[in-house]
Amino acid sequence: MNETVIGFGQDDAAWICGGCGEKLAPGPATLEYMGSEFCVTLMRCPACGLTLISEELALGRMLRVERLLEDK
Amino acid sequence: MDQKGLRDLEARCIQEEPPRCRAACPLGLDARALCAAVAAKNMTGAWAVLRRHMPLAGVLARICDHPCEEACLRGQAGDPVRIGALERAVAAAPEPRARPLPMPKRPGTIAVTGSGLSSLTAAWDLAGKGFSVTILTGSGGLGGRLAQFPETLLPKDVVTAEIELLKKRGAVFKPYDGPCVDAPASLLGEFDAVCLGGDDPSLPLSLTAPDSTEFPVTAALETPGLFACGLGADDAPYSPIRAAAEGRRAALSVDRFLQKVSLTAGRPPETQATRLYTNIDGAVPLPAVPMADPETGYSPDEAQEEAGRCLDCQCLECLKACPYLEAYKGYPKVYARRVYNNLSIVKGHHADNILINSCMLCGLCTAICPEDFPMADLCLSSRRDMTGKNVMPPSAHEFALLDMAFAQGEDCALARPAPGVPDGAVKRAFFPGCQLAGLSPDGVMAAYGALRDLFPGQTGILLSCCGAPARWAGREDLFAASMKTLRASWEGLGKPEIVAACPACMDMLEEGLPEARTVSLWEVFDQSGLAVPALQGTAVLAPLDPCTARNRPGVRDAVRSLLRKAGAELVEPPYSGELAKCCGFGGLMSEANPELAKTVAGRRAAESPEDYAAYCAMCRDRLASAGKRALHLLDLLFPDETQDPAAQPAATVTKRHDGRAALKRTILREVYGESLQEEARLQLVMSPETAARLDARRILEDDLRQLIAQAEAAKAYFLRPETGHKLAGRRIGNVTFWAEYEMTDAGCLVHNAYCHRMRIKTDAKEARQ
Numbered sequence: 124m125n126e127t128v129i130g131f132g133q134d135d136a137a138w139i140c141g142g143c144g145e146k147l148a149p150g151p152a153t154l155e156y157m158g159s160e161f162c163v164t165l166m167r168c169p170a171c172g173l174t175l176i177s178e179e180l181a182l183g184r185m186l187r188v189e190r191l192l193e194d195k
Numbered sequence: 196m197d198q199k200g201l202r203d204l205e206a207r208c209i210q211e212e213p214p215r216c217r218a219a220c221p222l223g224l225d226a227r228a229l230c231a232a233v234a235a236k237n238m239t240g241a242w243a244v245l246r247r248h249m250p251l252a253g254v255l256a257r258i259c260d261h262p263c264e265e266a267c268l269r270g271q272a273g274d275p276v277r278i279g280a281l282e283r284a285v286a287a288a289p290e291p292r293a294r295p296l297p298m299p300k301r302p303g304t305i306a307v308t309g310s311g312l313s314s315l316t317a318a319w320d321l322a323g324k325g326f327s328v329t330i331l332t333g334s335g336g337l338g339g340r341l342a343q344f345p346e347t348l349l350p351k352d353v354v355t356a357e358i359e360l361l362k363k364r365g366a367v368f369k370p371y372d373g374p375c376v377d378a379p380a381s382l383l384g385e386f387d388a389v390c391l392g393g394d395d396p397s398l399p400l401s402l403t404a405p406d407s408t409e410f411p412v413t414a415a416l417e418t419p420g421l422f423a424c425g426l427g428a429d430d431a432p433y434s435p436i437r438a439a440a441e442g443r444r445a446a447l448s449v450d451r452f453l454q455k456v457s458l459t460a461g462r463p464p465e466t467q468a469t470r471l472y473t474n475i476d477g478a479v480p481l482p483a484v485p486m487a488d489p490e491t492g493y494s495p496d497e498a499q500e501e502a503g504r505c506l507d508c509q510c511l512e513c514l515k516a517c518p519y520l521e522a523y524k525g526y527p528k529v530y531a532r533r534v535y536n537n538l539s540i541v542k543g544h545h546a547d548n549i550l551i552n553s554c555m556l557c558g559l560c561t562a563i564c565p566e567d568f569p570m571a572d573l574c575l576s577s578r579r580d581m582t583g584k585n586v587m588p589p590s591a592h593e594f595a596l597l598d599m600a601f602a603q604g605e606d607c608a609l610a611r612p613a614p615g616v617p618d619g620a621v622k623r624a625f626f627p628g629c630q631l632a633g634l635s636p637d638g639v640m641a642a643y644g645a646l647r648d649l650f651p652g653q654t655g656i657l658l659s660c661c662g663a664p665a666r667w668a669g670r671e672d673l674f675a676a677s678m679k680t681l682r683a684s685w686e687g688l689g690k691p692e693i694v695a696a697c698p699a700c701m702d703m704l705e706e707g708l709p710e711a712r713t714v715s716l717w718e719v720f721d722q723s724g725l726a727v728p729a730l731q732g733t734a735v736l737a738p739l740d741p742c743t744a745r746n747r748p749g750v751r752d753a754v755r756s757l758l759r760k761a762g763a764e765l766v767e768p769p770y771s772g773e774l775a776k777c778c779g780f781g782g783l784m785s786e787a788n789p790e791l792a793k794t795v796a797g798r799r800a801a802e803s804p805e806d807y808a809a810y811c812a813m814c815r816d817r818l819a820s821a822g823k824r825a826l827h828l829l830d831l832l833f834p835d836e837t838q839d840p841a842a843q844p845a846a847t848v849t850k851r852h853d854g855r856a857a858l859k860r861t862i863l864r865e866v867y868g869e870s871l872q873e874e875a876r877l878q879l880v881m882s883p884e885t886a887a888r889l890d891a892r893r894i895l896e897d898d899l900r901q902l903i904a905q906a907e908a909a910k911a912y913f914l915r916p917e918t919g920h921k922l923a924g925r926r927i928g929n930v931t932f933w934a935e936y937e938m939t940d941a942g943c944l945v946h947n948a949y950c951h952r953m954r955i956k957t958d959a960k961e962a963r964q
Contacts, residue, residue: 154955156953
């Protein structure tokens with residue numbers, strides 16, 4: 124599974140980086156669970172790279188994939 | 196588990212055993228299915244049931260002498276279902292046109308003599324198998340002894356129609372004009388096998404059934420290739436079903452003879468004893484439905500009503516008691532196969548991990564099952580298998596195992612003689628167990644005080660976890676490690692008797708630390724004459740036995756004795772004592788399958804209108820979470836007059852976690868007079884809704900404190916300018932936690948928290964930390 128998945132939450136644009144004060148921008152990231160890796164695009168601080176995972180993503184798509192991998 | 200182990204296990208579940216009617220039928224007719232079809236007015240389905248089992252069903256269904264009715268369980272609650280009359284009613288309904296299945300021809304020519312029902316059955320079965328069958332008939336009409344049935348019961352054209360069907364199967368009818376059929380040497384020269392039928396007076400046999408042990412099984416006569424059926428004495432009442440069964444028996448032997456295989460080896464029994472158990476406790480006795488016209492039999496409406504009296508015999512006793520067994524749409528035999536298959540899959544989706552991990556391991560099904568089907572053993576051994584192969588889903592039990600480690604760690608664990616008791620002089624050590632310690636630290640303090648008063652100079656305390664979560668998670672390595680630590684503490688105290696509050700702890704201790712004598716706190720309190728305060732308010736209570744007290748009648752009695760001493764009037768709920776039900780915590784169900792655990796607690800809650808009196812801390816908590824009024828026995832023995840103990844809400848995971856650590860500090864301070872430094876902790880403030888959300892997501896406030904402190908220190912958080920909310924995440928162990936919060940004068944106001952197990956591999960800031 125290597126296709127890029129856009130992992131934004133609806134609300135992500137409302138946040139800025141607390142340390143840098145920068146607006147967040149989409150950036151590539153790799154998610155890993157139980158040996159499987161996924162390339163995704165997540166909102167992150169362009170300056171320091173701090174990456175945001177929204178509740179929507181964590182409890183939605185991410186949780187579904189976690190469960191699938193756990194039962195694989 | 197190997198294939199044989201699976202089969203042995205499957206055989207212990209009796210749900211698929213035949214119902215009594217079917218077991219009693221020499222042809223194995225599925226009368227339960229027939230009744231179900233007729234009750235649904237599905238005559239097409241009913242005809243299909245007849246055709247599946249009966250030769251010449253149009254004939255036999257009208258005249259069957261129904262030995263099934265004698266066996267019918269409905270007879271113990273009213274009249275037996277009139278299955279024979281129902282068959283007749285089906286036969287009277289028009290049969291849907293069947294598509295004749297062309298059978299591939301097989302080598303082998305067979306002569307069947309006579310055209311009685313036994314001969315016709317043998318011919319029916321053999322022609323159906325593709326053999327060339329010739330029916331040699333006598334001078335009378337076709338049907339032999341069938342002619343004795345009145346036209347109203349068995350119309351001639353029905354017999355003719357079934358014989359036409361037999362011809363369509365390929366059977367040929369020929370008048371017999373040879374010598375006496377009792378001396379069929381000539382026939383055996385002409386045909387590969389000969390089956391003599393004895394129920395056709397127009398072609399009589401002088402033969403009687405040979406007096407051998409084999410003949411009733413094989414229908415084989417002494418001469419190889421010669422078989423006989425329908426040999427009942429002419430003056431005996433004619434049993435059509437037995438005549439048909441004998442024809443079928445002979446046909447099976449002819450088939451085996453022509454295939455040159457043993458007539459007896461591996462031959463299925465014609466009738467069998469059934470082990471199916473059906474509980475008819477709730478069955479209202481019902482008489483048979485009368486027939487408006489006995490001559491014509493049941494009308495379709497009457498038949499429908501009569502078929503509706505069928506009890507639809509099933510076992511399913513365990514499913515009636517257990518929401519878990521009910522939830523997966525099968526029964527233990529099916530589950531055993533599914534668990535086996537799930538364990539056998541190497542690559543692919545393990546859809547039944549959840550089945551294995553949701554069992555409460557409480558043993559109620561085994562206690563109920565007439566054959567003691569061991570569902571808990573099956574699930575527990577499967578979990579061990581999975582952890583051994585490293586294929587256990589990590590999320591299933593991780594929180595519980597971390598919680599256990601915390602309870603066994605230095606924040607919570609303690610082993611000490613009471614003040615003034617020298618090391619080695621401890622005769623009794625109080626082991627409250629980690630859940631009671633977390634849920635009721637005050638109650639544990641009071642109980643420890645009471646024990647010190649009852650046994651001055653010989654009491655100690657042992658705070659830890661018994662390792663039950665490790666056992667339930669299939670982690671025998673962690674269970675052994677738990678016991679090793681516990682043993683060292685116990686030996687350090689001078690090997691005292693362990694006074695345990697929780698029956699699950701008792702189970703674990705008796706197994707893992709068998710050298711120690713373990714007794715129940717409740718028995719000690721009851722027998723030592725503890726002063727029990729009179730109950731305030733509610734005087735009617737339902738004692739709530741935990742599943743772990745199933746095999747501990749002494750503990751159950753002591754609890755009831757204490758409740759009575761308090762002045763309670765006891766109303767036993769269903770499922771108590773040996774049939775105690777789990778609250779949904781057992782086997783870590785509430786971790787692996789929180790939704791189902793909620794259903795379980797809700798059902799348990801609904802089983803009694805009275806307030807429950809629990810003596811398992813988790814039972815009390817789970818019942819409270821289902822909105823049920825429930826108190827714990829400690830609340831009653833050491834009451835807090837300011838509170839209604841039965842109304843206390845369920846505790847969050849944080850409350851249990853923090854309560855355990857607080858208990859140790861309180862004991863050290865108040866009992867042992869130690870002055871402890873209380874660490875300044877970040878004050879978290881949140882709404883009850885947020886607290887409940889954290890609880891459901893298994894997020895500890897301690898973890899949020901850690902992540903917020905880190906985020907604040909490193910300024911590694913997101914900020915929402917219009918609200919001032921901050922959002923920060925941190926990996927702790929195998930989980931990434933996120934908190935949305937704001938710092939206020941009153942502390943840190945937590946608005947939300949969530950977590951995920953997937954890891955961000957490339958996060959610059961996280962990498963830098």
